[in-house]
Amino acid sequence: MVAEVEVWLPQGQLRAEHRKMHLFDIDLKGALLAKIHDEDGEVRLSPTDLHGPSYHLMAVDLRNLDELDNKLQQAEVNYSLPTIFLAECVLVYIEMQNCKNLLKWISNKFTNAGFVNYEQVNMNDRFGEVMLNNLRSRGCNLASVEDCFSLETQVSRFLECGWTASRAWDMVQVYQSLPEADRQRIERIEMLDEGELLLQLFQHYCLVVAWIGELFQDIRNYVR
Structure with a gap:
C-alpha cells in the first residue's frame, strides 16, 4: 500500500x-x-x-x-492552527472502517481544516471494472473502492465522518473548467490524439474538497 x-x-x-x-x-x-x-x-x-x-x-x-x-x-x-490535508490516491487503499476512523479522527482533532482528495470514481461501471481488475492483477487492492462508486459516495464519506461540508467533481469537469487556451496548450504539449480514451480516464478520477470549522466555510462561495 x-x-x-x-x-x-x-x-x-x-x-x-x-x-x-x-x-x-x-x-x-x-x-x-x-x-x-x-x-x-x-x-x-x-x-x-x-x-x-x-x-x-x-x-x-x-x-x-x-x-x-x-x-x-x-x-x-498545533491542532488549533488552520490545516490543509492533501491526499493523492491514498484513502482508497485503506480499509473502509479504518478510513472512516482516520477522517473522524481528523475532524475531531483539528479545529479548522480542509481536505483535498484526488482518487478514483465511477468504479462500478464497465470501464471502472476493467481498471479494478487490472489493478488487482498487479496486486493493488482498492480496499475502499465502494466509496469510489460515484461523486455522491465520495462526498458522503466525509459528511458521515463529521466534516462540515464537501464537494466533488470528476476530472472532466475540472479539465473543462480550465480556460480554453490552457487546454489547447496542454493538448499540444502532450500531443494528445486519443481524446475518447482521455475522456474515459477523466471520468474515472475525481477531485474532492471537504472542510470543517469557520475558517474554511467560505470555500462554499468558490466551489459549485
Missing part, C-alpha cells in the same frame, strides 16, 4: 508575518526512506523520520491513529 498525506499551509502566498508554517509529509516506511536521502538542508534524522525547521517527513501507517497522533505531537503539530 502506498500512502501519503501532506498537511501543509502555503508559504509563498502569505504575508511575511504568517509565513512561519510547517509541512508534515506522512508515508509508509519503504517509500519514506527513499525521500529522506533526497532532502537537503539542516535536518534531524531518525531511523524512519526526518525533521527540518518547517518540514517533517514521518513514517506512519495511517490505520494506526495512536502512532499518527504520537508522531505529530513529536513534530509539535
Whole structure:
C-alpha cells in the first residue's frame, strides 16, 4: 500500500508575518526512506523520520491513529492552527472502517481544516471494472473502492465522518473548467490524439474538497 498525506499551509502566498508554517509529509516506511536521502538542508534524522525547521517527513501507517497522533505531537503539530490535508490516491487503499476512523479522527482533532482528495470514481461501471481488475492483477487492492462508486459516495464519506461540508467533481469537469487556451496548450504539449480514451480516464478520477470549522466555510462561495 502506498500512502501519503501532506498537511501543509502555503508559504509563498502569505504575508511575511504568517509565513512561519510547517509541512508534515506522512508515508509508509519503504517509500519514506527513499525521500529522506533526497532532502537537503539542516535536518534531524531518525531511523524512519526526518525533521527540518518547517518540514517533517514521518513514517506512519495511517490505520494506526495512536502512532499518527504520537508522531505529530513529536513534530509539535498545533491542532488549533488552520490545516490543509492533501491526499493523492491514498484513502482508497485503506480499509473502509479504518478510513472512516482516520477522517473522524481528523475532524475531531483539528479545529479548522480542509481536505483535498484526488482518487478514483465511477468504479462500478464497465470501464471502472476493467481498471479494478487490472489493478488487482498487479496486486493493488482498492480496499475502499465502494466509496469510489460515484461523486455522491465520495462526498458522503466525509459528511458521515463529521466534516462540515464537501464537494466533488470528476476530472472532466475540472479539465473543462480550465480556460480554453490552457487546454489547447496542454493538448499540444502532450500531443494528445486519443481524446475518447482521455475522456474515459477523466471520468474515472475525481477531485474532492471537504472542510470543517469557520475558517474554511467560505470555500462554499468558490466551489459549485
